[in-house]
Amino acid sequence: MTDSMHAVRYHELGDEEVLEDETAPVPEPAADEVLLRVEAAGVNPIDWKTRDPENVGLGQNVRNANEDVPFPITPGWDVSGSVEALGEDVSSWEEGEEVYGMLRFPTLAGTYAEYVTAPADEIARKPSSLSHSEAAAVPMVSLTAWQALFDAADVSDGDRVLVHAAAGGVGHMAVQFAIERDAHVIGTASESNEAYLRNLGVDEFVNYREENFEEVLDSVDVVIDPVGGETLTKSFDVLTDGGVLVSLLREPEQDKADQYNVDGELVFVEPNAEYLDQIRALIDDGDVSPYIRETLPLEEAAEAHRLVEKGHGRGKVVLTVN
Numbered sequence: 001m002t003d004s005m006h007a008v009r010y011h012e013l014g015d016e017e018v019l020e021d022e023t024a025p026v027p028e029p030a031a032d033e034v035l036l037r038v039e040a041a042g043v044n045p046i047d048w049k050t051r052d053p054e055n056v057g058l059g060q061n062v063r064n065a066n067e068d069v070p071f072p073i074t075p076g077w078d079v080s081g082s083v084e085a086l087g088e089d090v091s092s093w094e095e096g097e098e099v100y101g102m103l104r105f106p107t108l109a110g111t112y113a114e115y116v117t118a119p120a121d122e123i124a125r126k127p128s129s130l131s132h133s134e135a136a137a138v139p140m141v142s143l144t145a146w147q148a149l150f151d152a153a154d155v156s157d158g159d160r161v162l163v164h165a166a167a168g169g170v171g172h173m174a175v176q177f178a179i180e181r182d183a184h185v186i187g188t189a190s191e192s193n194e195a196y197l198r199n200l201g202v203d204e205f206v207n208y209r210e211e212n213f214e215e216v217l218d219s220v221d222v223v224i225d226p227v228g229g230e231t232l233t234k235s236f237d238v239l240t241d242g243g244v245l246v247s248l249l250r251e252p253e254q255d256k257a258d259q260y261n262v263d264g265e266l267v268f269v270e271p272n273a274e275y276l277d278q279i280r281a282l283i284d285d286g287d288v289s290p291y292i293r294e295t296l297p298l299e300e301a302a303e304a305h306r307l308v309e310k311g312h313g314r315g316k317v318v319l320t321v322n
Helices: 045-051 058-065 132-136 139-152 169-180 191-200 229-238 254-260 273-284 298-310
Strands: 004-010 019-025 033-043 078-086 098-102 115-119 123-125 160-163 184-189 204-207 220-225 239-247 263-266 292-297 316-320
Touching (some): 078 115, 078 139, 098 132, 132 316, 169 191, 169 220, 184 191, 229 254, 254 263
Parallel strands (some): 239 263, 292 316
């Protein structure tokens, strides 16, 4: 096996132009890790937010969590690929097995590369019905949606669930998971995404560009908000007494939560292979599917970041590596 690999790295914080396509050493797995041959890497908003020094929200939080990590930095947390080598203490995997996962988050993982090391307990068997590109689109957004819906909000049969940015990365997975739990699902998005969301099975659709959701909705049990700002604040108005507002960007104001007698939760996604196994089963049964907005080769990582930073896109952007 070669000692060097193709990788995208940045040597300083900045805009997408700091991303460099270069040669890097192949990492070696620790005793409890595996070395993965990367076939595809998912691109998430946190990838550019961590790279951009102007982002003071989640990007700053992740940078703080990695303040001792020296440059150059290889971005990326989502991966789909195969097991190339095993750490000396790993017996749960075999070389050649196809896997997917969200690695180490919020610690830097470095999936924009031909090879990456992964904790053996943070990867799961890849959905057999998906290509590597499709599988790489799943982990971070699906784990975020799953933990928001079921860990933070305990969504169950009959709950009225409002998903903001419902056609986005987290949103389109949250919609499908909530439908699978027999919830009544309401999605906000632009008009161009109405047909897509209705095809997924939303019970109600709100065009946020033409309607104020807080004026046309009420009696919602759970709100999933990946947007923040005024959307987060106005979401209190639609919740039932005892409802749950789950934010993916910042902690909901406790004073407002108390005022409305609701629970405000912040979800900061964590790796979870057990959940990925459950999600794989839903995907392979045909109940859930990721939407790929754009697939680009690894050397076009800067363009991938530009697309994701624009926002308002349906589904996910993915980089193909091998």
